[in-house]
Amino acid sequence: MRICSVVTACIRERDNQLDLYHWWSTQGHDVLVIGPRRSDPTKGLQEAPPSETMGRLRVERVFEDIPDMWGPPERSFAKAREVFVDFRPDVLWVWHEANFPFSHQLAQQFSPPVPMVLYLEIPTQKIMDLARIFGEVPFTLSAVLLDKLREAEMTRPGTWFLKMEIPVGTAAPPLLPREKRLDRGIFCGSLGYPYKGPDQFEALIPRLFEETPMERLLMVSPGNIRAVEIYEKYRDRYPIDFVESMPRQQLHAEIARSAFGFHTMTIESPASFCVECMALRTPFLAAESGLGGVIEDGVTGLRSVDSLNRALADPDFYAAVQRGAHDYYLRHFSLESVGWRTLTLFQGILDGNPEAVWERLRYRPGQTLPLPAEVLGLESAP
Structure with a gap:
């Protein structure tokens, strides 16, 4: 299979999306990624090479930055057309709706159009x-499944809607038990938008320092004004280490050394940081936030300061949350789990039976996804 991915995130040191595309390539598929040389949250601090090859994965960064991808579709199309046509993909994966208009033009370069x-x-x-204005899309996926947007309601003739969690791969630092971890909380993410919960984040910091054993806070956040304001307000009162940017491998090591991770986002999308904590067995606190479908108190994470205190004081409870979170990660967010489901979906499109694939993979309340080992024939789950 030849898969083309048009994405905004393709800098390995920062983004986890590239891990999924590399995983596809390890399964015997040729993969072309088209994206930007810079990632706009870094404000140009990091720039990747224009072209990169890793086995059967080829990355062509034909755009300067993300805003360059979201200009007039004709201009974006012109920059990507040559590499797309030369690659001749069987299927086109498009991450983010703003990349859809010019990607749709790319798909029309072949007859029949490349399925998207x-x-x-x-x-x-x-x-x-x-999306319907631009043309039929065989499948639309989302990390978030809201009550108002059920899969059956969003599915229409020629277009199937599926819940599909974000893929996250992590480094593998040594697993540390509670007693060997720092009495530190860790936060990674932006605070520049209301749905990030900046006010809730600001209010939570004193509680963590004054009501829990947390001794330090590591705050990794792009230097937007709101994040800097919160840091400057509290830095003289509490021991806070503020870092604007951190390579993923280093971030994973810091997560693995921390007693817990947290954020205060109000939406249901877990974002990669939450999932990285689950993958690295670092209990995640989702106090005053969304994530009701991901973080179950005492099972896959923590929902309150009281639960956090219990976990930090009770090694058995802490270990149980670690196990529950990691199991949930393997079933829903691991490269093997998301990778198997996406490849199954692509093959179903090419085989002409997308409705059967939708019935096989669609979300059902109360459903427990299988472990990767159960569907990939692995000896044991990773």
Whole structure:
């Protein structure tokens, strides 16, 4: 299979999306990634090479930055057309709705058009209607499944809607038990938008320092004004280490050394940091936030300061949360789990039976996804 991915995130040191595309390539598929040389949250601090090859994965960074991808579709199309046509993909994966217009033009370069799969973080009805204007998309995926946007309601003739968690791969630092971890909380993410919960984050910091055993806070956040304001407000009162940017491998090591991770996002999308904590067996606190479908108190994470205190004081409870979170990660977010489901979906499109694939993979309340070992024939789950 030849898979082309049009994505905004393809800098290995920062982004986890590239791990999924590399995983596809390790399964015997040729993969082309088209994306930007810079990732705009870094404000140009990091720049990747224009072209890169890793086995059967080829990355062509034909755009300067993300805003360059979201200009007039004709201009974006012109920059990507040559590498796309030369690659001759069987299927086109498009991450983020803003990449859809020029990607749709790319797909039309062949007859019949290259089938598309559109991945959205938050699927609104407006976005789905816009997708219909540009043409039928065999599959639209989303990390978020809201009550108002059930899969059956969003599915329509020629277009199937599926919940599909974000893929996250992590480094493998030594697993540390509670007693060998720092009495430190760790946060990674932006605070520049209301749904990130900046006010809730600001209010939570004193509680963590004054009501829990947390001795330090490591705050990794792009230097948007709100994040800097919060840091400057508290830095003289509490021991806070503020870092604007950190390579993923280093971040994973810091997560693995920390007693817990947390954020205060109000939406249901877990974002990569939450999942990285689950993967690295670092209990995640989702106090005053969304994630009701991911973080179950005392099972896959923690929902309150009281639960955090219990976990930090009770090694058995702490270990149980570690196990529950890691199991959930393997079933829902691991490269093997998301990778198997996406490849199954692509093959179903090419075989002409997308409806059968939708029935096989679609979300069902109360469903427990299988472990990767159960569907990939591995000797044991990773």
